[in-house]
Every structure is written in structure tokens, then in C-alpha cells.
Amino acid sequence: MKISYYPGCTLKSKAANLEAAAVAALAALGIDVEEIDRWNCCGAVFSLTADDLIHQVGPVRNLIRAKEKGAAQLLTLCSMCYNTLARANRIMRDDAVKRDTINRFMDDEIDYAGEVEVVHMLTFLEREVGWQKIREKIRVPLEGLRVAPYYGCTLQRPAEVGIEPFGSFNLMTGLLSALGATVTPFDAADKCCGSYQVLNGEAGARSTAAVIVDRAAAAGAEALATSCPLCEYNLGKQQGRLLEAGQIATAVPTFYFTQLLAVALGVAPESCLFELNDAASLDLLKTKNCLVAA
Amino acid sequence: MCDADNTTTKKTIRVATGDRAILPEGAKTIPIYIMGKKYDVPETLTIMKAMEFAGFKFLRGAGCRGGICGACPTVYRMAGDYKLHYGLACQTVVEANMYLAQIPFFPANRAEYNIEEIGGGAEAIHALYPELFRCVACNLCTKACPMDVDVLGYISALKQGNIKKAAELSFDCIQCGLCASRCMGEIPQYHIAQLARRVYGRYIQPRAEHLRKRVEEIESGKYDAMLADLSAMSKEELEKCYVEREREPDMTSPGAWQPKETRYL
Numbered sequence: 001m002k003i004s005y006y007p008g009c010t011l012k013s014k015a016a017n018l019e020a021a022a023v024a025a026l027a028a029l030g031i032d033v034e035e036i037d038r039w040n041c042c043g044a045v046f047s048l049t050a051d052d053l054i055h056q057v058g059p060v061r062n063l064i065r066a067k068e069k070g071a072a073q074l075l076t077l078c079s080m081c082y083n084t085l086a087r088a089n090r091i092m093r094d095d096a097v098k099r100d101t102i103n104r105f106m107d108d109e110i111d112y113a114g115e116v117e118v119v120h121m122l123t124f125l126e127r128e129v130g131w132q133k134i135r136e137k138i139r140v141p142l143e144g145l146r147v148a149p150y151y152g153c154t155l156q157r158p159a160e161v162g163i164e165p166f167g168s169f170n171l172m173t174g175l176l177s178a179l180g181a182t183v184t185p186f187d188a189a190d191k192c193c194g195s196y197q198v199l200n201g202e203a204g205a206r207s208t209a210a211v212i213v214d215r216a217a218a219a220g221a222e223a224l225a226t227s228c229p230l231c232e233y234n235l236g237k238q239q240g241r242l243l244e245a246g247q248i249a250t251a252v253p254t255f256y257f258t259q260l261l262a263v264a265l266g267v268a269p270e271s272c273l274f275e276l277n278d279a280a281s282l283d284l285l286k287t288k289n290c291l292v293a294a
Numbered sequence: 295m296c297d298a299d300n301t302t303t304k305k306t307i308r309v310a311t312g313d314r315a316i317l318p319e320g321a322k323t324i325p326i327y328i329m330g331k332k333y334d335v336p337e338t339l340t341i342m343k344a345m346e347f348a349g350f351k352f353l354r355g356a357g358c359r360g361g362i363c364g365a366c367p368t369v370y371r372m373a374g375d376y377k378l379h380y381g382l383a384c385q386t387v388v389e390a391n392m393y394l395a396q397i398p399f400f401p402a403n404r405a406e407y408n409i410e411e412i413g414g415g416a417e418a419i420h421a422l423y424p425e426l427f428r429c430v431a432c433n434l435c436t437k438a439c440p441m442d443v444d445v446l447g448y449i450s451a452l453k454q455g456n457i458k459k460a461a462e463l464s465f466d467c468i469q470c471g472l473c474a475s476r477c478m479g480e481i482p483q484y485h486i487a488q489l490a491r492r493v494y495g496r497y498i499q500p501r502a503e504h505l506r507k508r509v510e511e512i513e514s515g516k517y518d519a520m521l522a523d524l525s526a527m528s529k530e531e532l533e534k535c536y537v538e539r540e541r542e543p544d545m546t547s548p549g550a551w552q553p554k555e556t557r558y559l
Contacts, residue, residue, distance in 0.1 A: 009454045012454040057430060058432075108436075
């Protein structure tokens with residue numbers, strides 16, 4: 001199976017591990033990932049201003065690239081790209097007035113009316129591959145690894161683009177179970193990580209992150225799984241500082257769900273770019289014998 | 295200019311040439327609007343020559359007159375249409391009812407840096423030009439480019455940290471600044487692209503090994519004696535040497551020809 005794919009800027013730089021592991025894992029599942037041509041930034045954050053259609057132009061331009069390819073679905077990995085693209089797509093599908101305005105403004109492009117479906121990889125895995133088939137392909141079950149699924153904000157909000165209803169975490173739970181991990185639910189899985197507040201209100205963002213890591217540890221989790229580079233930054237890359245400052249007692253290494261999928265499918269750890277995670281992440285997998293023998 | 299007796303007259307394309315507005319015989323005049331004022335100018339002239347014909351004198355805003363230096367970017371619109379068009383005044387031929395404005399300089403932000411100190415990563419470019427992230431992908435920059443550069447493409451590549459791609463996509467940029475003049479994010483695209491090409495050349499592009507060796511040879515003094523010999527020659531001796539020089543025949547395949555004089559090899 002072939003799938004059109006939108007990476008997003010961060011996945012080409014600071015979160016290259018999210019992408020590298022996903023592409024390797026999907027290859028192991030027999031899925032050919034085809035990056036769309038000439039894509040631009042998704043917009044990073046969905047604009048909430050009602051009279052600000054210009055911010056929909058960027059995401060819509062990417063959807064047009066997918067339509068030009070004849071794609072029915074456009075695969076995304078990053079929670080923020082998913083959210084921004086899916087919401088722009090709904091405007092183009094459902095709002096005739098805005099659709100017309102945007103199409104007229106983009107007179108250098110073909111018209112677009114929401115023909116492509118934006119799909120997050122978790123949805124794609126359940127719908128197009130299935131947990132059972134993934135289970136059959138596992139080479140290194142993540143046995144004994146207690147992982148907390150962390151969704152953050154943008155996978156589920158607002159409801160009309162949520163990958164599943166607010167308050168349920170079935171997709172990540174289904175995936176992690178199929179990988180053989182022990183799923184450890186916790187009551188901060190949909191709390192905000194602190195988001196961009198880390199730039200101008202660092203202390204507040206850090207205490208928010210500390211609450212999430214603390215609650216995961218209290219629930220017995222040894223690891224956090226996420227699909228968002230910004231969540232990974234606030235919860236993972238900042239975790240050393242939270243420990244140093246005594247804001248959390250126990251480390252809970254963070255992973256992109258694609259990395260856990262890839263190692264369970266027997267992808268070599270070098271292909272998952274763990275050097276972009278905190279060092280504790282790879283150490284944990286080594287300790288738990290969750291890596292394929294070299 | 296058609297000769298009525300000549301029944302075999304072909305339609306000839308008449309183009310004005312020369313460094314001044316030399317008009318083809320019988321050229322018609324057409325109306326154009328320079329800064330809103332109407333002028334009748336001969337057809338076939340470029341915008342630049344038409345403006346000179348109308349009495350304007352370019353002290354600045356004109357350079358090579360060959361479509362390369364980027365000094366004469368022009369924005370124009372045809373009467374009756376809302377669409378803006380972009381071109382170089384030295385390359386674009388006037389058409390009837392053009393509304394013209396020159397944008398010889400655009401006051402876009404240009405960062406100061408020392409290329410030897412900033413390193414080869416995209417973070418340095420992001421830090422020098424944080425406005426890069428104000429791009430909303432409206433693509434007006436690309437539409438404004440008189441060189442058909444994919445401006446949105448290289449801006450997107452830089453947001454993704456791909457300096458090589460940005461350097462390659464922006465290679466034809468002539469730094470005219472029309473991209474920045476249209477940018478709602480106030481991004482100085484052309485200056486950022488120049489920085490990207492400099493970083494690419496300084497830190498990323500592979501070095502030519504044969505060039506390094508040759509520089510080493512020159513610095514070691516290998517050619518000093520030959521140069522001293524030449525410098526000591528009289529004009530007559532130099533001319534004799536030049537006339538009698540051995541010359542590789544055109545189209546010789548590499549390595550197939552050797553000079554008879556091998557002293558200097």
C-alpha cells in the first residue's frame with residue numbers, strides 16, 4: 001500500500017526521530033510512504049481569529065499538493081500538523097463562503113473543496129493495518145515496559161477533528177497493547193504540556209509539565225508515549241531540568257509512539273534517532289531488553 | 295516602411311537596439327503611464343528605454359541593462375485589469391496602457407553577521423532572521439519574482455532546516471527585492487537566501503580537492519620562477535612568446551593532447 005505523507009518542518013529538524021521511526025516502521029509493515037512535493041509549513045497553530053482567512057492558505061496549499069497527486073488520504077505524524085491541516089480541511093469542505101474566498105485568492109492553484117482526508121498515523125494504523133496484524137509482525141515485544149499514553153491537546157481538540165472522543169485513549173492503548181507493552185493510564189493524559197508558554201512564561205510551563213510527569217510516575221508508568229514535538233520538548237527535553245530543580249522526583253523517559261512501534265517491529269535503534277531524545281530514553285529500552293539484537 | 299512595389303515583403307520584427315532609444319523606422323507610438331502620468335512612447339522599446347525616451351534619467355535604478363544585476367525591478371498593471379505584474383525594466387518590452395512603477399530599492403531588513411563565526415546550522419539563520427517564521431505561505435513572493443524563483447519553496451526549505459535545498463532553489467535570485475515588497479510577513483526573502491547560499495558555500499558544499507592542491511602549489515612557490523621570467527621580458531619578447539605559444543586544439547578530448555614543451559608541467 002502507498003500513502004501520501006505530509007511531514008512538517010519540525011520533523012525535518014528537531015523531531016527527525018518522530019519521522020525516521022515512522023517511515024522505518026511503516027516500511028516494516030509493507031507500507032510505502034510517499035512525501036508530497038513542494039510542501040510548506042502547516043501553519044503550526046490553527047488560527048482562531050474568525051476574520052483571518054489568510055492563515056488557512058498555507059495548510060490548504062499543502063492539501064492541494066496532495067489532491068494534485070490524486071491522494072485520497074494524507075498521512076500526518078505530528079499532532080500540531082494534523083490539527084492544523086484537518087481543521088483547514090473542514091473549512092474547505094463545509095464552509096462554502098470561506099472556500100470560495102480562499103480558492104479565489106489562491107488563483108495560482110487548482111480549486112480545492114476538502115477532497116483529501118487528513119489522517120493521523122494512529123488512526124491510519126488502526127484502520128488500514130489493524131492491531132492484530134501489527135501484533136503478528138512484532139519481533140521484540142515490549143514486555144514489562146509500563147507506558148503511559150499521553151495525548152496532549154491537539155489530537156482530541158476540538159471534537160470535530162479529534163482522532164477519538166475527548167477522554168478516551170483507545171488508539172494509543174490499542175497500539176501499545178499490540179506492541180506487548182503494559183499500558184498505564186493516568187489522569188493527566190490530556191492536560192496541556194505547557195505548549196509555547198515555555199517561551200514567555202517558562203516557570204508556568206515547567207510546573208505544568210512537572211504535574212504531568214509526576215502523575216505518570218505515580219500511576220506506575222516508566223515511559224511516556226506522545227505524537228507531538230512540542231509535548232516532547234516540554235516533557236522530555238526539559239525533564240532533566242525538572243529533576244534538577246526538584247520539581248519531579250522520578251524520571252519518566254519520553255518516546256514518540258513511532259519509536260516504540262519501530263523498535264517492537266525489530267527496526268535497529270540507530271534508525272530511530274534516539275540521540276534526539278533524552279539519553280534516558282534509549283537507556284530504558286536497553287535495560288528492559290526492548291531492542292533487537294545487533 | 296513597407297515598399298509598395300515589393301510584393302515579396304516578409305513581415306519583419308522590429309526591435310529597437312543600441313544604448314539609446316534608436317527607433318525603428320515607422321515605429322508607432324503607444325500610451326504608457328509612468329507614475330500615473332501618460333506618455334506616448336514608441337512601441338518595441340523596453341520599459342527602461344521608454345522611460346528614457348519620455349525624459350527620465352536613471353542616476354540609480356539601472357545597472358547592467360542585461361537582466362542580471364537586479365537594479366531595475368518594475369511593477370506594472372494593464373489598464374482595466376486588477377492583476378499586478380512584475381518584470382525588469384531593462385528586459386520587459388512596453389505594451390499599450392501599462393501603468394508602471396519602478397522599485398529600484400526596497401528597505402528590507404538585512405542582518406549583520408560574520409560568516410566565519412555563525413556556523414553551518416539552520417539555527418543561525420533562524421536567529422538572524424526570526425521573521426522567517428511569519429510566512430503564511432500566501433505565495434505572493436513567488437508570483438512577484440521576475441526570475442521565476444520558487445521563493446516560497448526556499449523559505450519553506452529554510453524553516454525545515456534544509457540549507458542545501460534553499461541554496462539550490464534560490465540560485466537564480468538577482469536580489470531585486472520584489473519578493474520582500476509583496477510580503478505580508480515583512481520577510482526579507484532575498485537577503486535570507488543570500489545568507490543561505492553563503493552558509494552553504496562556506497560550511498556544506500564539498501571542497502574541490504584539485505583547487506586545494508593547486509593553491510598549495512602556488513603558495514609553495516612552484517610558479518614563482520616562471521612568473522619572474524615573464525615579468526623580466528620586454529614587450530617584444532612577450533609578444534613573440536604569445537604568438538609562438540602552443541595551443542590545445544578546440545574540442546580535444548581531455549588528456550588526449552600534450553604540449554611539446556614540457557618544462558612547466
